[in-house]
Amino acid sequence: MMIPPEITAETRAFWEAAAQDRFVTDYCVVCDRWIFPPRGRCGRCDRPCEVRQVAPDAVVYSLTVNRQSWGPEVVVPFGLALAEFPAAPGVRLLGRVGEEHLDAITIGSRVQLVFLTDGPYPVARFIPAEGTR
């Protein structure tokens, strides 16, 4: 069961970059703040945001291992990690953790974001910081 994202005017840049394995989101140059999910303009100063690339280095904020198959074609188990990006304060993204990395990744682990781009839409995935693709 794959449910693709609805792509909006504000999130199109994110999904197009993700398809090229890059993480971009909104950044306000006036307020020096990152905004995720992208909203197009800064909620503080109301100016249009720049779309900027976020460095893929992240730290796991929380992690669960999903073991229930919630629908057709859902292969379990797999990890789901919420990770934060030190280079972009306030940005937190949910991604998958492969079964082969569940022993190596826990809350507090340093991880790297990659996007799986071989499916119908890009899927965020976290791998151990020292790991390889």
Add this chain to the structure above:
Amino acid sequence: MKAEDQALLAGVGVSKVGRRLDASALQLTLDAVRVAVADAGLEMADIDGMATYPGATVSYVPGFVGPDLYEVQDALGLDLGWHLGVPQGAAQIAPLIEAVLAVGAGLCRNAVVFRTVTEASGQAGRGRGGVGAALAEAPGPFAWLLPVGALSAANWAALSAARYLHDTGASREQLSWIARVHRAHAGRNPSAVYTEPLSFEEYMGARMISDPLCLYDCDVPVDGATAVVVSRADQRHDLRHPVRIEAMGTAIRDRPFWDQRRDLTTMAAHDAAAQMWTRTDLEAEDVDVALLYDGFSILTVLWLEAMGFCGRGEALDFVAGGSRVALDGALPLNPHGGQLSAGRLHGWGFVAEAIVQIRGEGAERQVDGASVAAVGVGGGPVGGAILLTV
């Protein structure tokens, strides 16, 4: 005069509740509404307001959305001065809180508010499905959850639970007390779905759903409807046995998403409960019975802290051993068994039980001298709180 003082909870009605009932959402709703109106001591013709959660909207899970508000109005042949179906607000009790405001504002005198689920029938004999299975695309905040594979609220709540256990050093063994206490209470509730005791061994041996949550940390979908009549307080003498609304809380003061709230060991519940306490002179220690949402066990844990019954990070110590939250404990918790054991009426079982307890109608599960009930409904980015009294 605060808004809460201008309205009363005059009546409550619950339809038949069960795993798979041979009754439509509309029929279940009509049953609950008729019981609630009669319970209030009113005639159907007295009802001039109607509200529901969520009303006609996107159904993320089969059986999640109850009947269309207007079909219920039409089936009952009602003239309405006020009506509302609300999918976004102070959790599933948003329409109840709105009804209090509408009655106070004079838009209607007696509003019936209902919540109906047919999620057990919606499973159609299959296992519990994911959120949004019927959707072609994941909209809005769901775009960051469903496409990644976080297809169930169990996953979203598990991320809170995992962080909570990490921060507090608590274990699944300690978390087990929520499910075990609720099951023990359900044993005294003849309309609960699961009434047999749940042992520690059964809990620890249960299959995991989304670590650290196991099967018994997840509520049980049912078919059923709940209705409550909200009446203007100046009718007190025409009502059979109304319950007072002491305070309400609707606040959400942080990022309103399951994944984005800065501290996932807190929820919108913390904001709603804090606001509720600003609207009363009563304090947490005055509460006789707590009705706290348990769509997942961790949500009850967080509600205990949100309501201030214990400090941050202390809830699993608070419930350890079960005695403090037993029916004869310092803070009886969910005497009906919660959604984990009595069934997922999606927040409204807690409202109904609070009314039952304050009236002293709890029979085998009645909490002695229950005159103040705290109700907390919702999880993650939705929360609504009400404090009810005699």
